[in-house]
Amino acid sequence: GAGVSQSPRYKVAKRGQDVALRCDPISGHVSLFWYQQALGQGPEFLTYFQNEAQLDKSGLPSDRFFAERPEGSVSTLKIQRTQQEDSAVYLCASSLVRDSLNEKLFFGSGTQLSVL
């Protein structure tokens, strides 16, 4: 595709509701990342996939956060029982090369989650 696509663009949830955020990476990109960006802050790492394998989930803030990439392309970030502190922009990024540690990331425009 032309770029990383994320949906929905905006999501409003009531506290306690479950949400699912979708990421379509650039076709053929092996690596996929999820970041959380609070207002006025830099992106904070959540988790990393190499194809379908979740190799690093050290940044997930609690067990309410779950991510998957079952076929090594589209990824979904799920947040259960949302809390107000979950309000943020969730960014997805992909990169082409698996083994290069210096490969640049291509970011989507993000999903802005507001929990009321």
Added chain:
Amino acid sequence: EDQVTQSPEALRLQEGESSSLNCSYTVSGLRGLFWYRQDPGKGPEFLFTLYSAGEEKEKERLKATLTKKESFLHITAPKPEDSATYLCAVRSGGYQKVTFGIGTKLQVIP
């Protein structure tokens, strides 16, 4: 744990007024320092990767430099379209995780 500190947090320049943004970092084994640009409502967009002290890279009015402790993003004769938040990030060791700073919000006034 990797740390990235950017200064200033905000910078307002007149069009044509050159300046520099600072990124100080603490990592165990730098494997790449990145600069990204982020426009409101958009995801970060890649600008540069620097690998070792002394390295410099340029793109239009932007020039990035790297020392063992910090990186600078020099902006020469900026234009209003350079207004954005500039993010610095590092990757260390054998990890894929990239750690970002808080960013510098640049406003260039015509």
